[in-house]
Amino acid sequence: MIVSVKNLVKRYGDLVATDHLSFEVKEGEIFGLLGPNGSGKTTAINCILSLLNYDKGEIKLFDKPMAPDAYDIKRDIGVIMQDVAVFDELTVYENIDYFCGLYITDKVTRRKLVEEAIEFVGLNDFRKFYPKKLSGGLLRRLNIACGVAHKPKLIILDEPTVAVDPQSRNNILAGIKKLNEDGATVIYTSHYMEEVEQLCSRIVIMDKGKVIATGSKEELKAMIKSGEKITVEVFGLGSSYLTSIKQLPNINSVQYTENNLVIKYSKGKSNLNTLLDFFRDNEITYGRIYSELPTLNDVFLEITGKELRD
Amino acid sequence: MFWHIFSNRLKCITRDKGLIFWTLVFPLILATLFGMTLVNISKQEDFNSINIAVINNEAYQKDENFKSFLTDASQGEDKLFNITVSTKDEAEKLLDKGKVTGYIIVDSQIKLVVKNSGLSQTIIKSVLDEYSQTVSAVNSIMTNNKAAIQNGLLEDVNKRREYTKEFQLGTKDKPDSSVNYFYALIAMACLYGSFFGSKQIIDTQADLSKQAARQSVAPVHKLKVLVAGLSASFVVLFVEILILLSYLAVVIGVDFGNQIGYILFTCFVGCATGISFGAFVSAIVKKSEGVKMAILIGSTMTASFLAGMMNGNMKYIVEKNVPILAYINPVALITDAFYALYYYDTHTRFFMNIGLMSGFTVLFCLFTYLIIRRQKYASI
Numbered sequence: 236m237i238v239s240v241k242n243l244v245k246r247y248g249d250l251v252a253t254d255h256l257s258f259e260v261k262e263g264e265i266f267g268l269l270g271p272n273g274s275g276k277t278t279a280i281n282c283i284l285s286l287l288n289y290d291k292g293e294i295k296l297f298d299k300p301m302a303p304d305a306y307d308i309k310r311d312i313g314v315i316m317q318d319v320a321v322f323d324e325l326t327v328y329e330n331i332d333y334f335c336g337l338y339i340t341d342k343v344t345r346r347k348l349v350e351e352a353i354e355f356v357g358l359n360d361f362r363k364f365y366p367k368k369l370s371g372g373l374l375r376r377l378n379i380a381c382g383v384a385h386k387p388k389l390i391i392l393d394e395p396t397v398a399v400d401p402q403s404r405n406n407i408l409a410g411i412k413k414l415n416e417d418g419a420t421v422i423y424t425s426h427y428m429e430e431v432e433q434l435c436s437r438i439v440i441m442d443k444g445k446v447i448a449t450g451s452k453e454e455l456k457a458m459i460k461s462g463e464k465i466t467v468e469v470f471g472l473g474s475s476y477l478t479s480i481k482q483l484p485n486i487n488s489v490q491y492t493e494n495n496l497v498i499k500y501s502k503g504k505s506n507l508n509t510l511l512d513f514f515r516d517n518e519i520t521y522g523r524i525y526s527e528l529p530t531l532n533d534v535f536l537e538i539t540g541k542e543l544r545d
Numbered sequence: 546m547f548w549h550i551f552s553n554r555l556k557c558i559t560r561d562k563g564l565i566f567w568t569l570v571f572p573l574i575l576a577t578l579f580g581m582t583l584v585n586i587s588k589q590e591d592f593n594s595i596n597i598a599v600i601n602n603e604a605y606q607k608d609e610n611f612k613s614f615l616t617d618a619s620q621g622e623d624k625l626f627n628i629t630v631s632t633k634d635e636a637e638k639l640l641d642k643g644k645v646t647g648y649i650i651v652d653s654q655i656k657l658v659v660k661n662s663g664l665s666q667t668i669i670k671s672v673l674d675e676y677s678q679t680v681s682a683v684n685s686i687m688t689n690n691k692a693a694i695q696n697g698l699l700e701d702v703n704k705r706r707e708y709t710k711e712f713q714l715g716t717k718d719k720p721d722s723s724v725n726y727f728y729a730l731i732a733m734a735c736l737y738g739s740f741f742g743s744k745q746i747i748d749t750q751a752d753l754s755k756q757a758a759r760q761s762v763a764p765v766h767k768l769k770v771l772v773a774g775l776s777a778s779f780v781v782l783f784v785e786i787l788i789l790l791s792y793l794a795v796v797i798g799v800d801f802g803n804q805i806g807y808i809l810f811t812c813f814v815g816c817a818t819g820i821s822f823g824a825f826v827s828a829i830v831k832k833s834e835g836v837k838m839a840i841l842i843g844s845t846m847t848a849s850f851l852a853g854m855m856n857g858n859m860k861y862i863v864e865k866n867v868p869i870l871a872y873i874n875p876v877a878l879i880t881d882a883f884y885a886l887y888y889y890d891t892h893t894r895f896f897m898n899i900g901l902m903s904g905f906t907v908l909f910c911l912f913t914y915l916i917i918r919r920q921k922y923a924s925i
Binding site: 285286304306324333334338381 | 546549550553556557558560748751754755756758759760761762764765921922923924925
């Protein structure tokens with residue numbers, strides 16, 4: 236195992252930030268820690284990195300106990316913090332060189348790695364810029380370059396796309412996939428379910444410091460009863476039709492507001508066909524129609540009774 | 546690794562405009578203002594004859610010795626007094642208008658009337674006391690030992706004609722008390738090095754900055770990062786102090802005497818004290834960077850005030866009333882080390898100050914180490 240966390244308990248006074256948290260990260264995977272703000276993701280990461288004291292539990296990295304002076308372990312870790320952690324007084328190149336230099340002492344090797352990191356995050360045109368001159372997206376890219384320039388075996392990214400424009404976000408996600416393809420194991424924390432779905436091969440969903448579900452996105456979605464959601468644009472749908480629609484098979488709930496009919500299904504097949512047949516038989520005219528598969532938010536909603544973004 | 550961190554810390558410090566302003570530009574601005582303000586102080590301190598009045602009464606007219614004494618004291622290039630003989634009413638008016646420092650009434654005793662206290666008043670009083678004591682002694686000798694008159698007693702007494710004399714202090718031909726202000730300024734600049742010390746702590750403690758958290762997950766011991774940062778801070782601060790000294794000596798024209806080696810040594814130790822003080826305060830105060838800076842600025846300015854940077858007499862007031870404060874105030878210690886070099890022939894007092902500064906530096910470093918040595922935090 237690359238990372239093994241067992242029964243991790245971390246308290247801030249009366250608040251239990253991680254409550255007997257346990258999970259394992261296997262070599263080569265992109266492991267997602269998904270949960271709303273305040274669910275204990277960052278605390279768990281800081282405990283894994285031996286930055287925080289914890290009350291109980293066992294943490295192993297590369298099958299060795301993690302400690303502040305475990306330099307042989309730290310040498311193989313790259314961290315991208317939630318906040319941009321660079322020096323304002325150093326240029327893009329100097330920042331990457333500085334943090335890379337904390338891991339790599341050989342100057343020639345370091346120069347090569349820094350150049351590769353600059354190329355990787357696409358900051359070639361900004362290498363002499365100071366961080367204050369960079370946009371939010373470019374700053375995030377610099378933050379990532381500083382964390383991965385030394386080519387670590389384990390990369391931990393804690394909400395790296397917060398407050399990032401869509402273009403930069405896509406670049407960052409593509410970069411993380413590339414790092415994984417190059418052999419790095421990745422731990423990715425986020426409260427953006429779309430990112431986690433898109434990126435991670437295995438996911439832990441956290442709430443209130445506890446693991447509430449673990450598995451691949453398919454496995455997680457299979458855990459819940461909810462099926463697809465169909466939204467149809469219909470004008471002037473009468474209440475008698477709504478009552479009839481509710482009688483169709485596999486339907487969990489029906490809502491009709493502002494000419495939009497939203498139907499949530501439990502698991503089942505041919506739901507869309509059945510609905511379209513109903514419209515045709517009753518000569519109901521409809522506009523746009525689309526179907527959505529259940530998301531991780533639905534998983535979270537069904538397990539906790541609240542939205543992931545709450 | 547050390548040099549890698551050291552060189553990058555050098556870049557960080559020298560490119561921090563706020564830090565460079567407070568530790569270099571601000572002292573240079575103050576030095577310029579001090580230079581413009583204090584340029585005439587030493588000239589004002591050249592001795593000027595004191596204006597006094599003597600009441601023209603019967604006793605004064607009969608006292609030929611006193612009249613002769615006053616005549617002698619008001620003649621020559623280095624005369625002590627400018628004397629106006631007047632009535633009591635006129636003397637009162639002159640005193641009220643500040644035209645005379647005091648007036649003398651000769652009666653059964655010689656009395657002095659003044660309105661204020663100060664150096665001039667003290668000089669008049671001392672001279673009159675000395676005259677009275679001398680007259681009394683001579684009268685006593687004449688009564689008990691008349692032979693002394695034949696042995697030239699009166700000639701010896703009358704030989705006393707010179708009332709002002711320049712003394713050489715320390716190593717300087719012409720000591721200038723305005724340098725005390727510049728000493729305090731240099732000391733303040735040394736203590737402004739505390740900002741550097743604070744910055745290093747903030748950039749090293751994972752619970753104080755994001756950059757420090759990133760460094761803490763790297764395979765480098767925190768103390769190595771801190772020592773490299775403090776070393777870089779020391780180099781920058783010492784160079785800044787050298788620039789300040791050069792500016793004071795060359796542009797402002799402050800004369801530091803001929804013990805430049807000791808002066809540099811004082812600055813060297815002062816820089817270490819300032820940086821370690823900042824590191825200590827930053828480590829012990831678990832507040833935001835702004836609060837830490839406010840505490841450092843406030844404490845440095847207070848220490849500089851108590852060391853006499855804003856008021857030359859403050860140094861003496863503190864030494865007289867709260868002497869312990871002079872021994873625990875780093876600015877006062879640095880100022881006094883310069884002072885000792887300037888005014889004293891021996892180095893006893895100088896090395897006492899250096900010893901105290903070194904002791905405080907060691908204590909600040911020790912306490913800082915004890916506070917920051919832990920590598921895990923309760924919260925980040």
